[in-house]
Amino acid sequence: MPNLHNSIPVVGIVFGVLASIAVAPSLRADDSDRYGYGSPASAEQIAGWDIDVRPDGKGLPPGEGSVEDGEWLYEEKCALCHGSFGESVSGYPALAGGDGSLTDPRPKKTVGSYWRYTSTLWDYIHRAMPFTQPESLSDDEVYAITAYVLYLNDIVDYDFALTKDNLADVHLPNEDNFIPDQRPDTRNKRCMKRCKDPASVKVASEAAAYVPEGGPDALYSQVSGQEDGVVTTVTGGGVYERHCALCHAEGIGGAPMLGDSTAWAGRIEQGVETLYRHAIEGYTGEDGIMPPKGGFVNLADSEVNLAVDYIVEQSQ
Ligand code: HEC
Ligand code: HEC
Numbered sequence: 001m002p003n004l005h006n007s008i009p010v011v012g013i014v015f016g017v018l019a020s021i022a023v024a025p026s027l028r029a030d031d032s033d034r035y036g037y038g039s040p041a042s043a044e045q046i047a048g049w050d051i052d053v054r055p056d057g058k059g060l061p062p063g064e065g066s067v068e069d070g071e072w073l074y075e076e077k078c079a080l081c082h083g084s085f086g087e088s089v090s091g092y093p094a095l096a097g098g099d100g101s102l103t104d105p106r107p108k109k110t111v112g113s114y115w116r117y118t119s120t121l122w123d124y125i126h127r128a129m130p131f132t133q134p135e136s137l138s139d140d141e142v143y144a145i146t147a148y149v150l151y152l153n154d155i156v157d158y159d160f161a162l163t164k165d166n167l168a169d170v171h172l173p174n175e176d177n178f179i180p181d182q183r184p185d186t187r188n189k190r191c192m193k194r195c196k197d198p199a200s201v202k203v204a205s206e207a208a209a210y211v212p213e214g215g216p217d218a219l220y221s222q223v224s225g226q227e228d229g230v231v232t233t234v235t236g237g238g239v240y241e242r243h244c245a246l247c248h249a250e251g252i253g254g255a256p257m258l259g260d261s262t263a264w265a266g267r268i269e270q271g272v273e274t275l276y277r278h279a280i281e282g283y284t285g286e287d288g289i290m291p292p293k294g295g296f297v298n299l300a301d302s303e304v305n306l307a308v309d310y311i312v313e314q315s316q
Contacts, residue, residue: 065144254288
C-alpha cells in the first residue's frame with residue numbers, strides 16, 4: 001500500500017517552483033520602453049537560470065560520467081558530510097539506505113528508499129552541491145557523482161556510466177508509490193453561486209487522525225446533529241474524494257470506477273447493507289482487494305457508509 005504521508009513529492013514540488021521562476025517570460029525589447037524600466041534578459045542570462053531537468057531527461061546537457069570516476073569525486077567532495085557510503089556524517093542527510101523504512105514511525109528517507117526520479121538527483125547535485133560551492137561541478141562530474149550515488153543505493157552496477165540519454169531509463173525503487181495528493185485543501189471547490197450567507201456558516205472540521213471522546217462515531221454524530229447553517233466536511237462526496245477516489249476514480253488495483261454503471265450494477269444488486277459491510281470490513285472479490293475502509297481505519301463506520309451512498313448514487 002502506498003503510504004500517503006510519505007509519498008507527497010515535496011522535493012519535486014520545490015523544483016517545480018524553481019523551474020517555473022527560471023523560465024518566467026522575459027521582458028520583450030519594446031516592453032522596457034513601454035514601462036520605463038528594466039531591460040530584456042539576454043539568451044545567456046536565461047540559460048543561466050533555465051537549468052531544471054525533467055523526469056524524461058528533458059533539460060539535461062550533453063555529458064557522461066562513470067561510477068568509477070564518481071567514486072573519487074564523491075570521496076573528495078561529498079563524503080565529508082554524507083559519509084563514504086552515503087550513510088551520513090554528523091547529522092547531514094544520508095544518501096543511501098533506509099530500504100523499506102517508509103512505514104516505520106521514523107522513516108529513513110534517502111535517494112534509494114524515497115526519491116521518485118533520477119532526474120531530481122542530477123538536478124539537486126548540479127544545482128545545490130557541494131553545500132559550500134553550489135554549481136561548481138562540471139556537467140560530466142555531476143553525471144559521474146550521480147552515477148556513484150545510484151551505485152551506493154544498489155541501483156546500478158560498478159561498471160555503469162550515466163549519460164544524457166540513459167538517465168531517464170534509470171528508475172528509483174520508490175517511483176510507483178507516489179500518488180495524487182487527495183487532501184481537501186488541494187481539491188475543494190469554491191462556491192460561486194447560491195452560497196450560504198457567510199455569517200451563518202460555522203465550520204466543523206474533521207481530521208482523520210483525530211479520534212474524539214466516544215470513538216470516531218461521536219465525531220460524526222457531533223457534526224451531523226446540527227442541521228441548518230452548519231457546513232460540515234462530512235459528506236459522502238467529501239469522504240469519497242479524500243479516502244476512496246485514489247482507487248475508485250481511476251480503477252487502481254481493479255477498483256470499480258465511480259460512475260461506471262456496468263461495473264457497479266451487480267454490486268448494487270447485493271443491497272446497500274452488503275456494500276456497507278464490504279466497505280467497512282474489507283472485501284476480496286474477482287477484481288482485487290478492497291481494504292477495510294479503504295485503508296483509512298480512523299474513518300467512522302457512518303462516514304464510510306456515506307461514501308458508499310455517494311458512490312451508489314453516482315454509479316446507477
Ligand atoms: C559541507 C557539507 C556538505 C557537502 C560537502 C555536501 N553536502 Fe550534500 N547536503 C548537505 C546539506 C546540509 C544538505 C541538506 C540541504 C537542505 O536540506 O537544504 C545536503 C543535501 C544533499 C542531498 C539531498 C538529500 C536529501 O535527501 O534531501 C543530496 C542528494 C546531496 N546533498 C548530495 C551531495 C553531493 C553529491 C555532494 C558532493 C558533490 C554533496 N552533497 C556535498 C551538506 C553537504
Ligand atoms: C486501495 C484501493 C481502494 C480504496 C482506497 C478504496 N477501495 Fe473500494 N474497492 C477496491 C477494490 C479493488 C474493489 C473491488 C474488489 C473486488 O470486487 O474484487 C473495491 C470495491 C468496493 C466496493 C464494492 C464491494 C462489493 O461488494 O462489490 C465498495 C462499496 C467500495 N469499494 C467502497 C469503498 C469506499 C467507500 C472507499 C473509501 C472509504 C473505498 N472503497 C476505498 C479498492 C479500494
